[in-house]
Amino acid sequence: MGKLELNKKKKEDALYNTAFELFTTKGTNKTTISDIVEKAGVAKGTFYLYFKDKYDIRNKLASHKTKDLFYTAYQAVRQNQIIGFPAQLHFMIDHILDSLRNDSQLLIFVSKNLSWNVFQAALEEQMPDRDVNFYDKYLQLISEDHQAYEHPDLMLFSVIELASSTCYNCILYQQPVPLEEYMPYLHRSIDGILSSYKKSTSAACPD
Template identity: 50%
Template sequence: MGKSEDNKLMKRNALLNAAYELFTGKGVNKTSVSDIVERSGIAKGTFYLYFLDKYDLRNKLIAHKASELLLMAEEAMTQREITDLEERILFLAEYIVDYLAENKTLLGFLSKNLSWGIFKHNVIGKGEAEQKAEGDLYRFVTSIFEKSPRKYENPEMMLFMIIELVSSTIYSVILYQEPVDLPAFKPYLLRSIRQIIRDQEIL
């Protein structure tokens, strides 16, 4: 990546970081584009080179934060040398849930907004520069299936169901211990994920 690309990425990240602070502090609705550029120190005209509006930025920020978290989980998994696809997905899910339990600001932001659609429309299938900006999530998502000797009917559908299951359940469990606390809930969650994976396997 050249100096010009590095500079563009730095500006984009400055806008993303400023938006995250504002969105988690005062909310998306009460945050303006002017607030974001003022916090980031980036010119307002530059903002529109990267994002259509604050809602487009919000969607890309969700993908960006989720990608960072997923790649941290991938690094932790690599150190454990887990190769089986089912065990890899279960490890990633548990790592992410545990991390969010310790980082409730990020939990609040992601669990209210995270969906497979955000991934698909803001990362998957985008150009190389955008993939790099999001930690090359596309490479990671596709590689876990390509390397598996087991084949699955519809990997995208599987990931959709897992992401929606996790994001829609852990918020109340972690913050309010409803219907149970996280240690009690986790075995049910992981068992459900395992069943989703096995139902998709082509025998």
């Protein structure tokens, strides 16, 4: 990467980091583009080289943060040599929730801004230093287990939505119960989601 590209990347990173700080402290509605560029130390024109408006940077930021959670969870699956797709998915959910439990600002931001469009963008973003996206790796995990699922993208979205929405209060407020107490029930619900998306043997392997 040349000096010009490095300078562009530095400015873009500054905008992302500043926007995240302001969105999680002031809130999106009270944050202006002027606030972001002033704190980031860049010109307002530079902002519009990368983003259409503050909602565009918010959505892209939510996508980046979500992708990073997936990527580090996927890495942990491989490093720990977890076998079998259901076990791998449960492990990744635990890993993601541990990350969110240790970063309440990230939990609040992701929970508030995880829309379907943001979720799809996160799945399709390339992993760091790899010409591949998380969704391809997710499908690879499924194929290695030899169990076919209908709409694997919707299945993953259902699991993530369930985990993020139900664990939000458990992590932040210990309500209705602390996260540790809720986790067994969450995993049973995830098993139910997986079962509901499974293709029958006859559907997966037609005559």
